[in-house]
Amino acid sequence: MVRNFPPDFVVRVDKEACINCLRCVRECPFGVHEYDKEKKKWKRHHEKCVACLRCAYMCPTQAISIERSPMEYSPHPVWTNRVRKDIKTQAETGSVILTAMGNELPYLNYFDHLVLDACQVTNPSIDPLREPMELRTYLGRKPEKVDLDEYDGVELKTKIAPNLKLETPIMFAHMSYGSISIEAQLSMARAAKEVGTYMGTGEGGMHRDLYPYADHIITQVASGRFAVHEEYLKRGAAIEIKIGQGAKPGIGGHLPGTKVTAEISETRMIPEGSDAISPAPHHDIYSIEDLSRLIYALKEATRYKKPVFVKIAAVHNVAPIAVGIIRAGADAVVLDGFRGGTGAAPQVHRDHHGIPIEVAIASVDQRLREEGIRHWGSIIASGGIRSSADVAKAIALGADAVYIGTAALIALGCTVCKKCYTGKCPWGIATQVPELRKRLNPDEGARRAANLLKAWSHELKEILGALGLNSIESLRGNRDRLRGVGLSDVDLEVLGVKPAGR
């Protein structure tokens, strides 16, 4: 049968400029550029190009440009090009379509329909250059009340549960060693330490090169329990139980054995070359009571020195589930919205399960307040946070802090080509191939990741100043400082936000 499948992109090469250096052949991990030395002829496999732009930026004469393919199927609003291509792929392979990064369908992005307030005349704004602005955030359980002993000076009598201290309410999301390179993890670990925040290990364990940063690292316990070991648990700053992930709610995951190299095998504590399968549920957790048992098993194993977080994908019943999690003893609930990224997910799950993070934050914050237990645990939001404005809006909706994943990778050079699952990341991030890994220098990566945090933190201070606030705490759950633009009454009600103009 004729494969009538137009390419997504075409590679255009300026023949005048090209000096036949073959650099593009070496740079493209997907084998797009092919040169026949005998016949002195080029062949470009356009259909394999993913528009990562690596070759274009590495070409010494800038001869390459990547364009959207002008050849498309006849337009149809229902049978879009993508729909037709997916069907053809599956007709060919008979299998599940795998992809990466976040949800690609054009659902409403609430962040883009929310605007922040600003002070005018009646309550003056604050200049962050002149006055101190507090971004410091503590994650974990807060006491009911604080008892002080004032007999001889002032002393705190209340026992405070362990909290994480963040200098800015932004952390690097859990991306495992295995899904990304150690250079990428190191970049984020160094940035987290420098800025005074945290990064997550993901479920791949903690590579020994990260040990020096362990006090800025949150370890993860996922359903596969890879690398979960008493030393690992004791080494990190906090522990996160991963129940679900916004990019693929309700399903497990697996790292194919082909990617379990010697080093990955060591960090995950599994044999080299074996599939690392994470079942969909934790098979020791079938209820909130079971979850509570794991939370306390971890607290007992670490002698109550580490906060224990529980991460779930934001789904329909997120509010009661999050309440259950907090009541089960978690020190924070991590909500991962459906725009959350991933290194590998079936496309059908990535695009069709879960709910947006904005509504999840609002409904969980609301419900915890109604039940009078908002202080029992923090809310950490993730899944599609793109800017300091998104951070501010997430916090105003009720989050304590956010995790950034995709944004952090973009800072490290990722161009969102969505091919992480191939393990051939052209920018040296989502790969274990030594030649590709060299493309990311962790010193530079650390500087760029730290810069991103600093820039956003700076902007957050400016945002607070404009709002007339001097601490991020005063913004948390302060939905009165948000207004909706172009949202329905129901959307506004769920978000707990007034329409612009009211």
Next chain:
Amino acid sequence: MAATLEKARVSREGEFVVIDAKGMHYRELNELIVRVIEEGAKKLKLINVNGQRFIADGLRGEYYIEIYGVAGDDLAAFANGPTIVVYGDVQDGAGNTMNAGKIVVHGNGTDIIGHSMRGGKIFVRGHVGYRVGIHMKEYREQVPVLVVGGTAGDFLGEYMAGGRIIILGLERLETYPEIVGDWLATGIHGGAIYLRDTIEEDKLGYGAKFEELTDEDYAFLRREIEEFCSYFGGNAEEIMKAKFTKVVPLSHRPFAAMYSDSKEAGH
């Protein structure tokens, strides 16, 4: 904890430090265990244990702990080295994600015993419940072993990635006399399960198959059964006489062909 309570609950008996757990909350009990260990105790005897959870969780080192009574959920979870002998039953999750050490149970075990364990050994004299040995693994020289004298329920060894499970079926339940429940070893991709009986193929879950036992298997079984008998009595020679069935993975990559990529499909 008040020193007086501590004094009343902790005593010495030869080389053992004895803790009377009667009526104690698990948190108090476990704190006390950690305390006496910090003060140098190597051998502990916990008496009147009645369902207290999380005993010896995350404990590192070669301690020896005897438990009299019923040990609650997640006994020795994440433990790394201790030997625990339970004169009574254990509840859910004994040995959960254990890295090293040994648990010897003179009674029965409930569900998810040995869940995700990576190393060490568990011997249970009686029966165990559902979901036992799910996602057991192995790593280098660490090959966990779980030996059950009685029977096991459904989902035994699901997602098993390594290690060995031996079900002897020496005792049977009146209500369900079979050696093992249904959906045995679904998704297994490493390790092996030995049953001292024959079973119908329809008990096997997706990804599991039968395999003939080798001399090596028999030698391994003999060793483990001898150890089992050293704790609970019985004659290893006699036990070995019955027919064994071995269940192993169909493939070490059960889901390899599930996914596709438009670019790799030649598009």
